[in-house]
Amino acid sequence: MLDWPGRLSTTVFLAGCNLRCPFCHNPDLVVGSPRGETVDDLLAHVRERRTWLDGVVVTGGEPCIDPHLPQLLSAVRAEGMPVKLDTNGTAPEVLRSLISDGLVDFVALDIKAGPERYQRATGIPDMWPAVEKSIALLLESGIDHEFRTTCYPPAAGPDDLVHIAARLAGGRRYVLQQFRAVRTLDPAAVSVRPHSAETLNTAALRCSTFLPTVVRGT
Numbered sequence: 001m002l003d004w005p006g007r008l009s010t011t012v013f014l015a016g017c018n019l020r021c022p023f024c025h026n027p028d029l030v031v032g033s034p035r036g037e038t039v040d041d042l043l044a045h046v047r048e049r050r051t052w053l054d055g056v057v058v059t060g061g062e063p064c065i066d067p068h069l070p071q072l073l074s075a076v077r078a079e080g081m082p083v084k085l086d087t088n089g090t091a092p093e094v095l096r097s098l099i100s101d102g103l104v105d106f107v108a109l110d111i112k113a114g115p116e117r118y119q120r121a122t123g124i125p126d127m128w129p130a131v132e133k134s135i136a137l138l139l140e141s142g143i144d145h146e147f148r149t150t151c152y153p154p155a156a157g158p159d160d161l162v163h164i165a166a167r168l169a170g171g172r173r174y175v176l177q178q179f180r181a182v183r184t185l186d187p188a189a190v191s192v193r194p195h196s197a198e199t200l201n202t203a204a205l206r207c208s209t210f211l212p213t214v215v216r217g218t
Contacts (some may be wrong), residue, residue: 004084004106009055012042014069017062019088020123021112022186023152023179029061030185039075046079055105059086064094073103084108089134090127099141107145109134113155114163121155132167139170146173147211151195151203153179158195158203165207174207176200178217 003011017030024030046053056076063069064087073083084106087095098104111131113121118128138145147168149156156164165174179194195203197218207213 003057003059004055007055007082007084008053009057009084010045010049010053011057011059012072014058014060014063014066016065017060017088018065018090018124019062019112019127020185021121021150021152022123022184022189023150023155023192024185025180025183026061027183027185039072042072043075043079046076046081050079050081053081055082055084057084057086062088062090064088064091064098069094070098070101070103073098077103082106086110087134088112088122089131092130092133092137095134096137099137099143105144107138107143109138109145109147111135111147111149111164111168113149114160117155117160121152135167139168144172146175147171148175148177150177151179151200152189153192153195158199158206161203162206162209165210165213169210171211174211174213176204176207176213176215178215180217 001008003009013029015029063085076083082105085104086108089109112118115128119125149161149164161176168174178200181190181192181194184190200215200218204213204215
């Protein structure tokens with residue numbers, strides 16, 4: 001009920017990611033291996049619930065680095081199920097192909113930080129240009145979408161969020177997600193104090209100058 005607002009969905013987690021964000025709350029998926037479920041297992045799950053299920057969310061890790069993603073989405077769409085894709089935007093050509101082939105209905109694109117802090121936020125150099133292409137692609141595509149930033153204080157302060165929003169002007173929605181210092185890829189990130197709810201709500205009002213902005217998780 002949470003992963004795709006307005007829909008009852010089932011969520012598929014694909015293992016593996018090309019980023020190393022210190023604040024990642026799914027560290028097992030970043031460096032772990034698949035548990036062994038098959039596409040047939042997923043389709044059986046969907047068929048058993050098709051009377052009330054109205055969406056499938058594919059997330060990770062990073063789904064767009066999985067070479068089998070198009071086949072997975074095609075199989076889900078063949079069951080008549082709408083698909084939401086969560087992505088970090090570092091594979092814009094894959095994203096372009098999925099959209100042009102009609103394999104996704106909604107895309108949630110994570111913006112980890114502003115360009116000047118992207119390496120600090122992701123642990124990997126030179127990722128911003130690809131993300132910038134994915135942003136432009138979504139803005140031009142007409143597909144339903146949202147942009148999201150997990151507000152990890154060392155990477156995204158209030159002013160950073162406003163600068164990011166300016167780059168997203170014309171988008172459908174910007175979501176400021178509260179950082180939760182519970183379980184992180186970098187154990188040191190657990191000691192980072194999250195932004196206050198008041199700080200994020202004030203930032204959301206400033207960001208709303210450029211596109212509708214909400215706070216999630218406070």
